[in-house]
Amino acid sequence: MADLWSIGRGKNSFSAKGVIASDLTHKVTVTNASAKISYADKVRKPEQPVIEYSELPEPGFRGGYPTIKLPKKAYERGLEYCKFSLIGRLDMQGITMEEMRARVAQQWALSESFIITPLAKGFLHLKFENGEDYQKVWTRGPWKFGNELLQLQKWEKNFRPGNQKRTNALVWIRLPNLPMECWDKEALLSIGRGVGHPMKVDDTSINKQYGYYANILVDVDLTKPIPDQILVSTEDYEFWQDVVVTKIQKFCNHCKIVGHSVTECRKLKGVLDKGKDPIVDNTPEDQTEKATKNTKRNKGKK
Template sequence: MDSFTIPWPCLDSSAKKPNTDFPKPTTQKSFAEAVNNVCEIPASQLPQACVKGAELAITIPEKDYIAGMEACKHNLHGRIVWPKGATPLTVVALKDKLALLWKDLGRWGMLSLGKDYYEFAFSSLEDVRRVRSIASWSLNPGILKLFAWTKDFNPRTQQNCSAQVWVRFYGLSQEYWRQNILFAIASSIGTPICTDAATAKPLFERTFGQFVRVLVDMDLTQIIRYKVLVERQGFAFFVDLEYENLPDFCTNCNIIGHHLNNCKRIHANNENHATKEQGIVKKQARETKKTYVQTKDGRVDQSRSKFMDDGNENSGKAQEEDEDVIIVEERIN
């Protein structure tokens, strides 16, 4: 017998029964289960706080601090200089932009420290050298400047006083064009980062030999040297230094961005000092004015009126004496 299909599903006994299984309710996690980074160290093993003077003090475990220093050995600090009117990017957007520039690197990460400062963690020393070989990275908008990692870094107290500068070395013959020698000379003025492509070429491929070019991370609070004495066994000579695009640095504020001649703080202090000097001069140059104060009010004393006649000639003299005046010097404010 040929099978046929019943057009009315309600009469078909072989129709699939509806699924009556309801999803099981999810159990809510407890607070201890949700927070997986709770402190598991017994309170008895934690250091005890103490009061030193008026402040509370605590001593941290030195072993863990050393481990933290070891974990940061391939880290760098960086600062992004945003152009005026530009909207700063989020950390995720910055990382996406840098991922296109650093696509050949190994694993790396970044985090925001505040005040446009960032910290970068790299997986190898070679990656650190590669990213520092470029003085600044263009983010369009903004420029990322990387500098060496330092312990106890605090963005709130950080003053931007270091810069990566290309330095030219004049007076070096070809036997000195070796990386260890060049970096040794560059270390006298800062932290050497790399040489340019022309300097790094092998001797047979080198076509330029007028000067050496080394990228140096310089602390601008130090004295800028324009020559250095290079010594070897039995011989010494001077090497002239020339800096390319050395940024303006204010020795009064200890920050990069303006020169000492354009320091607003100095101009403000000079104006305040000039105002104070003008006030002192005005106070010293106060003029004196003579004022006349009447010693008597002109009224005749009653005791004297008994002995004076109306026609007495001395009455006129007595009246003149009553009108005597004295001179008093009074300063004008």
């Protein structure tokens, strides 16, 4: 059974853990804080149209397999349910589901309740009650939970988690030999923006306790090369800043997904076994310590 919950605001909030979507009958609004609402009231099933077995579509056959065309009204009800929907993705590393629920309610503070349905491969279906709440979540990000960035995309018809490819990962980058006047948190995050989406700066760097290099956690797209240098400009001068990647997750350039390397790719092995040419681009598989190679001359100017 899917772990699904609906979240409201303040005293009007209602959590329905472990209830399938069809069992959520209505939004519970608590007008009296001392009033008790039974579990049966929370999950009472809504009135559903009576569906006769004889009215269900007759299956056809194609290539020896049964085929079914969904009833038009049933499909339209499904589209209506998804009208104000987004697709999110979180690895849920370093944060529990309960912690995420609490932070979602606090950060978003929407006008009406909404439903989050966990899907496969870390994806989430986010269903909102109105366009205003939908736009607020979509446009006012990024939203961070723990050390993770909630990756959002607009819901589309026929979205299936099993067909999606994960190409983003969190990596720590080091900025060695960085001028001390550039160690301000906003300045460090700005430099990190040149690599990907900066998530945080470690406390050691913020407090300037260790001056050999600054550490920044960045969300990067591994289908694109990570730059080994960034041209940084200030009001007085500009300079080339080296970028060192300390550790990176395995990424397969054949499958275009995070989780395994090309040498571990079962799909690639199957292609080679069949005598076909593999589809592998020239994107470096392991960019660790890339900044230590091919270092350009620093072009700092005062």
